[in-house]
Amino acid sequence: MIQVQNVIRNYKAGETVVKALKGVSLDIGDGEFLSIAGPSGSGKTTLLNLIGCIDALDGGEITIEGQPVSGMDKKTKTEFRRNNLGFIFQTYNLIPVLSAYENVSFVLSILNIPEKEIEERTMRILKEVGLEGMEHRRPDRLSGGQQQRIAIARALVKNPKIVLADEPTANLDSKTGEEILKLMKEMNRKYHTTFIFSTHDSMVMDYAARLVLLHDGQIVSDERR
Amino acid sequence: MKFLVVLACKNLTRYKRRTIITAVTIAIGLMLFILIDSILIGVDRESVRNLKWYETSSVRIMATGYWEDRLMLPLDVSIDDPYTKVQLLREHGYDATPRIMFAADLILYSEDFGEDGNLPVQVTAVDTTLDNTVFRFEDTLLEGRFAESGKNELVIGSWMAEDLQAEVGYWVTLVTRGNGGFFEAMDMQIVGIVNCPNPNVNRSLLMVPIDTVADYLAMENLATEIDIALPESADTDVEAQAITRLMAESGKGTTVMTWKDLAGDYLAMMQAERGGSSTMLFLVFLIAAVGISNTMLMVINERTRELGMMRALGMDDRSIHWLFMLEAGGIGLLGSSIGVALGMLANIYIVQEGLDFGFFMREMDMAYRVQSIFRGAWSLRSILTTFFSGIFLSMLVAWIPTRRAIRMDIPSCLRHQ
Numbered sequence: 001m002i003q004v005q006n007v008i009r010n011y012k013a014g015e016t017v018v019k020a021l022k023g024v025s026l027d028i029g030d031g032e033f034l035s036i037a038g039p040s041g042s043g044k045t046t047l048l049n050l051i052g053c054i055d056a057l058d059g060g061e062i063t064i065e066g067q068p069v070s071g072m073d074k075k076t077k078t079e080f081r082r083n084n085l086g087f088i089f090q091t092y093n094l095i096p097v098l099s100a101y102e103n104v105s106f107v108l109s110i111l112n113i114p115e116k117e118i119e120e121r122t123m124r125i126l127k128e129v130g131l132e133g134m135e136h137r138r139p140d141r142l143s144g145g146q147q148q149r150i151a152i153a154r155a156l157v158k159n160p161k162i163v164l165a166d167e168p169t170a171n172l173d174s175k176t177g178e179e180i181l182k183l184m185k186e187m188n189r190k191y192h193t194t195f196i197f198s199t200h201d202s203m204v205m206d207y208a209a210r211l212v213l214l215h216d217g218q219i220v221s222d223e224r225r
Numbered sequence: 226m227k228f229l230v231v232l233a234c235k236n237l238t239r240y241k242r243r244t245i246i247t248a249v250t251i252a253i254g255l256m257l258f259i260l261i262d263s264i265l266i267g268v269d270r271e272s273v274r275n276l277k278w279y280e281t282s283s284v285r286i287m288a289t290g291y292w293e294d295r296l297m298l299p300l301d302v303s304i305d306d307p308y309t310k311v312q313l314l315r316e317h318g319y320d321a322t323p324r325i326m327f328a329a330d331l332i333l334y335s336e337d338f339g340e341d342g343n344l345p346v347q348v349t350a351v352d353t354t355l356d357n358t359v360f361r362f363e364d365t366l367l368e369g370r371f372a373e374s375g376k377n378e379l380v381i382g383s384w385m386a387e388d389l390q391a392e393v394g395y396w397v398t399l400v401t402r403g404n405g406g407f408f409e410a411m412d413m414q415i416v417g418i419v420n421c422p423n424p425n426v427n428r429s430l431l432m433v434p435i436d437t438v439a440d441y442l443a444m445e446n447l448a449t450e451i452d453i454a455l456p457e458s459a460d461t462d463v464e465a466q467a468i469t470r471l472m473a474e475s476g477k478g479t480t481v482m483t484w485k486d487l488a489g490d491y492l493a494m495m496q497a498e499r500g501g502s503s504t505m506l507f508l509v510f511l512i513a514a515v516g517i518s519n520t521m522l523m524v525i526n527e528r529t530r531e532l533g534m535m536r537a538l539g540m541d542d543r544s545i546h547w548l549f550m551l552e553a554g555g556i557g558l559l560g561s562s563i564g565v566a567l568g569m570l571a572n573i574y575i576v577q578e579g580l581d582f583g584f585f586m587r588e589m590d591m592a593y594r595v596q597s598i599f600r601g602a603w604s605l606r607s608i609l610t611t612f613f614s615g616i617f618l619s620m621l622v623a624w625i626p627t628r629r630a631i632r633m634d635i636p637s638c639l640r641h642q
Contacts, residue, residue, distance in 0.1 A: 045636075049635075049636050052537065054536075054537050054635035054636060054639075055635070055636050075541070078539055078541050078542075079539070081537065081538065082539020083539070085539075087534070087537050087538060089534065093531065093533075095232065095531060097232070097236055097239050098232065106232070107538055109227070109228035110228070110538070110539060110544065111539075154538075
């Protein structure tokens with residue numbers, strides 16, 4: 001359960017202060033498949049970053065699984081992200097020198113999981129995202145869709161409670177984007193993992209079970225489908 | 226940690242050309258370091274050896290008070306009954322020889338030298354039998370022979386002979402004051418020219434038989450010093466203490482000094498030159514450090530987004546620090562390995578053949594007691610220090626740019642282009 005209460009986030013752009021989020025409140029239940037949509041500059045990424053504990057609040061509070069984020073220090077936030085959150089990025093952010101297998105397994109390595117279990121879990125998730133047989137390929141030998149599949153596998157391999165995806169299909173063509181969305185939805189259903197993703201693509205919004213629309217740092221609609 | 230090592234190794238192959246260029250920069254720096262250090266060590270060792278073999282011996286006994294007035298070369302502050310003391314020392318296993326040092330005016334004649342002239346000199350009167358058991362002039366004879374006992378014969382250093390255009394067979398006169406202050410003139414024939422590896426000696430040596438001059442100078446059964454040779458492995462300070470005790474038992478009035486005391490000026494100058502050389506070596510290291518620091522800055526700048534991703538996924542700052550330091554250490558390891566290998570290869574030549582600085586040493590006094598060829602020396606400690614310093618330094622200079630990147634907030638890292 002994620003509770004976003006009256007969250008404020010301001011940025012300084014030179015002399016001016018940009019109000020990215022102006023008192024956003026939102027409750028997200030376990031296992032939701034939620035899309036935060038809105039035009040560029042509406043505050044989607046900022047909200048995702050705050051829920052993902054990679055940015056700091058200027059006001060309000062975010063509580064994840066009963067833990068208030070504002071009370072966490074840097075070390076606790078790192079640990080919290082490591083244990084509970086998965087991330088999928090628009091540009092995949094894979095490590096180019098590592099194979100598909102290594103890109104996924106390193107998340108488990110930093111959790112100090114035994115080698116045998118790492119292998120087992122990594123191979124299983126790669127199979128589930130449709131990359132069986134491509135474990136040893138480096139990202140530069142894979143298509144954009146396949147790279148994003150690695151990113152999804154990397155996000156899910158540690159069985160996180162929440163996966164945050166910032167415009168996960170923005171760099172993909174519509175067909176591949178749809179495949180990725182189907183995969184994410186399947187994973188959401190299978191593992192009951194909460195998926196929160198930002199987008200400004202209407203096709204992506206159609207896939208969301210819940211659509212939160214942001215405009216100028218405020219929620220303008222919250223629709224369950 | 227295993228993952229970090231694997232990732233660091235793979236990242237090193239990511240920008241092969243850059244890794245190699247940086248490693249080569251480090252390698253050149255370390256190679257120069259090894260060579261310069263080798264030459265400094267070699268020259269230092271050879272200088273010390275040449276000091277002991279041709280100038281100071283290992284330990285010297287003087288009359289108390291002589292050292293303070295040494296520049297005057299006084300004859301009245303001398304050791305009584307030196308041969309009894311030499312005998313005592315020999316009985317205790319020490320090779321020893323008496324010497325008389327005195328100042329004189331060297332008179333040159335036009336018949337031999339083309340024109341008349343004179344110059345102030347320092348003369349060394351040696352025991353023609355015992356001197357070679359302490360000093361190593363035996364193999365340095367360039368021309369003629371050594372002076373014989375009881376004869377008015379003189380051996381001259383090769384550079385001095387060149388300067389004076391002196392040749393074997395020429396006659397000179399030494400005008401001096403004997404023990405008691407009376408004037409004395411000694412006609413001496415040059416019978417030999419020595420060319421020893423100590424440039425100071427070559428520049429100024431005038432060697433005469435001690436029994437010949439003792440008579441002229443009223444120094445019978447007296448000497449201004451007794452020189453003692455110790456084996457290379459001996460602890461000079463310990464032996465000097467033993468000799469001091471021995472001399473105390475045989476009577477008062479002597480002072481024992483080691484070559485380090487006698488060559489204090491040389492050692493001080495060496496220390497100063499070492500300081501200058503160390504600064505130069507530090508600059509060599511600095512160039513390598515700037516190279517690797519620049520590389521790491523570029524690496525971190527290019528991988529800021531990747532760094533943001535790893536931090537977002539929960540990798541802690543310490544691991545990220547380690548990752549970049551391991552990468553820098555890898556470049557350092559590569560550079561150090563190449564540098565040490567090249568340095569050792571080049572050092573084979575420096576140790577065996579050396580570099581000829583004869584043209585330089587002939588004209589100016591650099592305090593080094595090496596005549597022309599500067600040979601290097603092997604120092605395992607120095608090579609190992611260089612090797613590990615290269616790696617450590619590389620890791621150290623990666624610390625600052627990594628720290629800067631870690632201070633950047635994660636969203637900024639992820640937005641970084």
